[in-house]
Amino acid sequence: MGELLSGLKRTHMCGLLTENEVGREAVVMGWVQRRRDLGGLIFIDLRDRTGIVQVVFDQSLGDVFRKAEKVRNEYVLAVIGDVVKRDEETYNPNISTGTIEIRAKDLKILSVSDTPPFMIEDDVNVSESVRLKYRYLDLRRPKMQNYLITRSKVAKIVRDYLIDHGFLEIETPYLTKSTPEGARDFLVPSRLQPGTFYALPQSPQLFKQLLMIAGYDRYFQLARCFRDEDLRADRQPDFTQIDIEMSFIEEDDVIELNEGLLKKVFGDVLGIELKTPFLRLTYQEAMERFGSDKPDLRFGMELKDLSDILKETNFNVFRSALSKGSIRAINAEGCGEKFSRREIDALVDLAKDFGAKGLAWISIDSDGPKSPILKFLTEEEINGIIKRLNAKPGDLLLIVADEDAVVFNVLGRLRLHLGRKLGLMKKDDYKFVWVVDFPLLEWNEEEHRYTAMHHPFTAPKDEDIPLLDSQPQKVRAKAYDIVLNGVELGGGSIRIHSTDIQEKMFKVLGFTNESAWERFGFLMEAFKYGAPPHGGIAYGFDRLIMLLTGTDNIRDVIAFPKTQNGSCLLTDAPSPVDLKQLRELHIKVDI
Template identity: 60%
Template sequence: MGESMQGLKRSHRCTELSMENIDQKVLVMGWVQKRRDLGGVIFLDLRDRSGVLQVVIDTSTIGADLFKKAEKIRSEFVVAIEGVVEKRSDETINKNIATGEIEIRANDLRLLSEAETPPFQIEENSNVKEELRLKYRYLDLRRPDLQRNLIMRNAVSILTREFLNQEGFLEIETPMLTKSTPEGARDYLVPSRVHPGNFYALPQSPQIFKQLLMLSGYDRYYQIVKCFRDEDLRADRQPEFTQIDMELSFVDVDDVIEINEKLLQKMFKEVLNVDITLPIERLTYEDAMNRFGSDKPDTRFGFELVDLTEVLKDCEFKVFKSAIESGGSVRAINAKGCGDFPRRTIDALGEYAMTFGAKGMAWIVINEDGSYKSVITKFLKDEEIQNIVKSVDGQPGDLILFAADKNDIVYDVLGNLRLEIARRLEILNKDEFKFVWVTEFPLLEWAPEQKRYVAKHHPFTMPMEEDLHLLETDPGKVRAKAYDIVLNGTEIGGGSIRIYQKDVQEKMFECLGFTKEEAYERFGFLLNAFKYGVPPHGGLAYGLDRILMLMTGSDSIRDVIAFPKIKDASCPMTEAPGTVEGKQLEELSLKIDMIEID
């Protein structure tokens, strides 16, 4: 049983007190983090969302009855303490907490709520299994590190709203119950009671609605909004996630990039006191793939890809020769200073490369005396070896790793290998923030299983004007006015300039294999709206959860979301998703008939 709070009014949060409050009478409330009974004196570490404060309960100053009550206190009890702020003696100062120079000497206390022993200790950076922590998420959220994460999330949201409002944006809400449209990920569907057999879809993004708002003349829109995608989860994915979404009228690529650079600069300066130098580096998609093997390159370190196809075009080494003859390439990375990797480590890197499609991994170590250690040098001419070493700027002590295959496999293999080596060398500094824009993405990509082109981003992305003529003759070479903002190898946002001319949109649908009827069936309300005067417009959406994951140094977006789902999209705490009563299904005119899916 807990005591009443009647007549009590908290005067301060724990860490709002300092040396300036010495000799003041205060009243604080919170959870007991730790209790130490020294016989006649009890020390409590009192915790609230602001931090921890030490409380001294001394039988000589609080009285026998209250001291007896204090002896019942255990971890996670909720208490109210009235007392006087005192300076700690020099030898007891705790420099690890903000209130380490002071303590409260209690003269009154109330036990507001008792607590059972929690299933795990409430402490920073807990090693408890995540599934157990998420089952008791309400306890997990008491941890100071998670509380700091959510406090930072609040700060980023407020700052974003303030900045965008000052820049003339309007915050406008868009529907959560909408129509299922193709492209992108799988929709979450909601059955309609009023329209039996019909379904709403939860929005994967507000894309179509924000374009309609531009058509409606609102000029600059934004929203911090929930989005829903029924896709397989990983560290930076959740079935429901939050976007900072925006759209602007009468703009081109540079306008959208410029305003977002100012937002990011302000966000990182005010929240983390990190200076971002503008303008942020820009890489075309082609340059990003050629240099880093990825369209979301981590540019905090080197190990860049080098194309050796020209150097090795006459090579007789079968692996390289067949890759080049089949239209692929031979590329390499120079892992500077990694020539001392043990053979088992190099073999492990080879096995890692094979998980990304490599059939094997060739390598050369440059010994300290300038000689080479490798199983492939005997298949290469001396001149070819020298040209390889020169091309990758090889020095004694370096490790050169090769990939030879179709370009997409080579990029995937070497792009991931450079990251794996950086992880093994522990050179990925979470406190370093390296931004890069990736621009000029391909407009379309070929989907072999569908035997047609699909949109790389979405069907409303504007082609670059100089590539428009290629839509009919060579669609795969058309570049888009699309751009992603990448931070430390994670895509944190992306967007594009949108198509606003009817003839270009029709050509786009034609390239995607839609007849005019199919296009109107799927996107009719947008296409009909576009008959009534459309401004040039474009936008961008950030994954707020991903930004915060990086800002807080977390390993997963689950650590910056209050109540996340686990890998199978379930919630251990609420046990969602769950079954529903038959009556609810009847009201929705639904009957469950489980079918097996291969």
């Protein structure tokens, strides 16, 4: 380093200097955000992850000044100088150090930099593919650094809270047994046992249940999980979840603990005092009111059932729907006068894209209702619809008639579309809700069998166990999801802890007794040796951070994420491997 910097270590982070350090000497190190040469003075904004400080070089410094003239953006510097108060007219209110600066005494260029492919600024306009290719540069931007700093902070809050509540942090294996029942596994070939494979865990589910059987009572882990599934904006092939399991508890115990955890996180990170207990909705109520088991409660526009009003209708479209489903509607308040006919037609097309055969609508004008379907309805039916939806002049009523699953899906998605379009979803409004009493099973048309709505280890409601043999579609689960603003943050359940019930569950799912024991025998065998009642929950940690930071892109809160097709643009993974590696694994690629 320079003469004055020789042997000295960094004394301060750039963004943490305050007026308390005025008159003192400081050594700072970081990246050049920008350089301004005013002839006899050079101003350099030096940046590290805590923020920016302005450094001033005077030409009287001689060689040091000439070194400063060579500096360019993103050079890495070490600077020693005196902290001084700025003249009031030069204050910079946009940075935390805006009332002070460093008068440089010496400078060392630690590393030079080529011109980066984009400016290291929050508002830079650059494609995401470029950002991901040069992720190490993207992560220098203050906004991105704040996302990861928040992530680290939340991880500590979670750990401290759970440890304070008697939990043990225990790691579970990354290399485990493939038990395909849900998303696809990522498979890892075994070199030592040719022809066999490990699977990367989709979750630590079975291991955390085994830990309860082992007597550890309260377990948690910030677990890395892997699912080889089609990606969406809020999903990654490898992700992190807050994984929790407890013994000798019921649903209310899990819910109460986790409300306390969320209250702590949102209080410490955002300064928001969440009111507990959170609202609880049954699965059926959530579907009937919001068309979704992940309801966004920041706005109304609830679904209303019109089936009873139209049960005697002569309108063939409605009458045929009632034989197999229902007729339901939402009131888009004020949209009757806001939306043009073209915009209404666009909603009809959108409903068809969502799976509806069509979308009926009624616009309420000052002189009465207007709609192409009015000629098919009686005055009593029209008045009943208007009353049920509490419609007033200016409103737009949107009606779907079909099987319940279609009606809920279409109206639920139209509701969210209109919520976004009308600006009803405020990011700083946090509406939590527990969705409970899920169906234990759902019918899979492709496979012609029942599948578990959550997973095969979820316990049925005690009173519904007899229905497993006769009416499995009516069995409710001891399951619960925590939803925030239409996003499922986490889900969990009370687990089966009896070999007999677990065998019965696998039978309903279409497993033979032999195949069930082949895949999950180690768990059912463990149940024979004293399994306590237990249950838990897992949060999508990445989703939680996404909501806390207010970004819409889950990749923003992951240091090195994949694209939507599972590629890493930084490292070019996945990529081919040497034939030698494949031979060692006894693998032949056939594509």
